Amino acid sequence: MAISLSGETRLFPVVGDPIAQVKSPALLSALMADRARDAIVPPVHVAPADLAPVIGAFGMLRNLDGVLVTVPHKIAAFSLCSRVTDRARFAGSVNVMRKAAGGWLGDNTDGQGFVNGIELAGQSVADKKVLLVGCGGAGSAIALEFMIGGAAQLALHDIDQARRDRVIDALSWRFPGKVVTGGTDPSGFDIIANATPMGMQPGDPLPVDVAGLSSGQFVACVITKPENSPLVEAARQRGCRTMNGLGMFMAQADILADFLLFSDKTARED
Amino acid sequence: MAISLSGETRLFPVVGDPIAQVKSPALLSALMADRARDAIVPPVHVAPADLAPVIGAFGMLRNLDGVLVTVPHKIAAFSLCSRVTDRARFAGSVNVMRKAAGGWLGDNTDGQGFVNGIELAGQSVADKKVLLVGCGGAGSAIALEFMIGGAAQLALHDIDQARRDRVIDALSWRFPGKVVTGGTDPSGFDIIANATPMGMQPGDPLPVDVAGLSSGQFVACVITKPENSPLVEAARQRGCRTMNGLGMFMAQADILADFLLFSDKTARED
Numbered sequence: 001m002a003i004s005l006s007g008e009t010r011l012f013p014v015v016g017d018p019i020a021q022v023k024s025p026a027l028l029s030a031l032m033a034d035r036a037r038d039a040i041v042p043p044v045h046v047a048p049a050d051l052a053p054v055i056g057a058f059g060m061l062r063n064l065d066g067v068l069v070t071v072p073h074k075i076a077a078f079s080l081c082s083r084v085t086d087r088a089r090f091a092g093s094v095n096v097m098r099k100a101a102g103g104w105l106g107d108n109t110d111g112q113g114f115v116n117g118i119e120l121a122g123q124s125v126a127d128k129k130v131l132l133v134g135c136g137g138a139g140s141a142i143a144l145e146f147m148i149g150g151a152a153q154l155a156l157h158d159i160d161q162a163r164r165d166r167v168i169d170a171l172s173w174r175f176p177g178k179v180v181t182g183g184t185d186p187s188g189f190d191i192i193a194n195a196t197p198m199g200m201q202p203g204d205p206l207p208v209d210v211a212g213l214s215s216g217q218f219v220a221c222v223i224t225k226p227e228n229s230p231l232v233e234a235a236r237q238r239g240c241r242t243m244n245g246l247g248m249f250m251a252q253a254d255i256l257a258d259f260l261l262f263s264d265k266t267a268r269e270d
Numbered sequence: 271m272a273i274s275l276s277g278e279t280r281l282f283p284v285v286g287d288p289i290a291q292v293k294s295p296a297l298l299s300a301l302m303a304d305r306a307r308d309a310i311v312p313p314v315h316v317a318p319a320d321l322a323p324v325i326g327a328f329g330m331l332r333n334l335d336g337v338l339v340t341v342p343h344k345i346a347a348f349s350l351c352s353r354v355t356d357r358a359r360f361a362g363s364v365n366v367m368r369k370a371a372g373g374w375l376g377d378n379t380d381g382q383g384f385v386n387g388i389e390l391a392g393q394s395v396a397d398k399k400v401l402l403v404g405c406g407g408a409g410s411a412i413a414l415e416f417m418i419g420g421a422a423q424l425a426l427h428d429i430d431q432a433r434r435d436r437v438i439d440a441l442s443w444r445f446p447g448k449v450v451t452g453g454t455d456p457s458g459f460d461i462i463a464n465a466t467p468m469g470m471q472p473g474d475p476l477p478v479d480v481a482g483l484s485s486g487q488f489v490a491c492v493i494t495k496p497e498n499s500p501l502v503e504a505a506r507q508r509g510c511r512t513m514n515g516l517g518m519f520m521a522q523a524d525i526l527a528d529f530l531l532f533s534d535k536t537a538r539e540d
Contacts (some may be wrong), residue, residue, distance in 0.1 A: 002273070005311065006295055007313045009295060042310065043333060044331055054331065056325070058321065062317070227449055
């Protein structure tokens with residue numbers, strides 16, 4: 001369905017800096033039109049120093065119901081929420097906020113989008129052995145979601161060992177014995193996931209040793225530019241099934257629309 | 271051309287309270303698409319008490335270039351501009367603002383839209399005798415524009431005589447001897463214009479004595495709901511040519527787009 005505008009259009013802006021690269025204005029506006037909602041996702045370019053007053057003003061706009069948050073605002077936006085979901089609290093950041101009584105309810109759907117995208121690509125997560133490289137904001141959210149999804153074992157790798165250990169400790173409290181230290185050898189894992197930016201720049205090293213990949217494994221990557229990262233390309237050459245960053249984005253679009261349009265049944269508000 | 275959204279879309283919101291009735295999101299967004307601009311006019315519902323902080327936040331948004339202003343914010347928005355055009359200063363209100371060095375440049379295009387609409391309908395204004403009923407915000411802007419357009423004589427009527435006399439005095443300083451007191455009898459005028467809300471509610475009295483209308487006269491009206499006011503209907507029955515509020519709105523859309531997109535050649539900044 002085509003995007004249209006009227007005096008009754010509801011607003012769900014996406015805030016970022018820069019903003020020109022974001023895909024949500026086109027894709028999420030179209031998704032809301034598909035759902036027969038008179039609603040759009042306008043891009044909003046706001047610098048970090050201006051985020052708090054801009055979100056404050058958004059709170060005053062009576063036809064604005066929610067905000068999507070992208071780089072570099074996800075951590076700052078967390079602190080502007082009056083309530084957050086478990087997922088957002090674990091990540092320490094939000095990528096979406098909606099108006100709630102007395103303020104903003106924040107959520108972080110980055111992990112859900114990644115894991116839902118893998119399942120939509122036909123790869124179940126339950127009872128699988130997973131290697132995840134990258135324990136930053138996206139990586140820690142994805143790690144939580146692999147465990148919620150029932151992974152049998154999750155091995156984590158990050159060049160920042162302290163950061164890796166913090167995520168292992170945080171998850172082990174809830175999933176004892178299942179979250180362990182990993183490396184760059186993908187042998188023996190069912191699912192190999194990259195949550196680092198390695199592959200965005202030409203000449204980047206690969207996040208795992210792709211010589212250890214073989215058909216039957218599933219490889220997933222957060223990178224959207226290039227559309228297929230060198231890791232995804234190498235995995236396909238070795239016969240692996242894959243999910244690229246667009247797969248994550250498309251799976252996440254539905255989750256975001258559910259949350260923004262109040263049709264979400266699973267978000268835990270606490 | 272269809273409206274689309276991307277990360278590079280520029281924003282020109284329209285602020286009002288209420289907002290559901292505004293036509294500019296649909297019509298001006300389509301006009302910008304016709305001009306091959308990646309730009310939209312989202313509706314923004316903001317209460318009077320929140321206007322100043324919201325406009326302040328708009329100043330921080332780096333992909334927002336201008337703002338359309340509708341009821342009840344036109345006078346308050348004037349005071350938020352760092353510079354205004356002659357037309358806006360005469361009206362004491364703005365219906366459009368764009369970012370300028372150090373603040374906002376405000377303009378008021380209500381009068382231009384009305385008079386351009388009359389000319390686009392085939393009725394010249396130069397050297398004509400004009401009766402204008404209503405000397406409020408829109409009426410005074412329209413009065414100025416009739417005189418800029420070269421009307422031979424402009425007769426003004428308003429039930430608030432002090433308000434009428436203030437407009438006559440203000441215009442007479444610039445156009446001596448041409449702006450006079452009028453009444454409700456349209457006889458002898460080339461153009462009869464209504465800038466009052468009379469005709470929006472069932473049972474409203476007509477702004478002029480329509481028994482005095484005859485073919486050869488041109489009747490113009492600011493009212494958009496109903497699309498053709500009782501005055502316009504009565505004028506058509508008597509063989510007059512007419513312009514309704516939509517004609518004003520469509521003529522104004524081009525003027526507003528010119529101003530917002532910086533392609534305006536005539537706005538005097540001072």
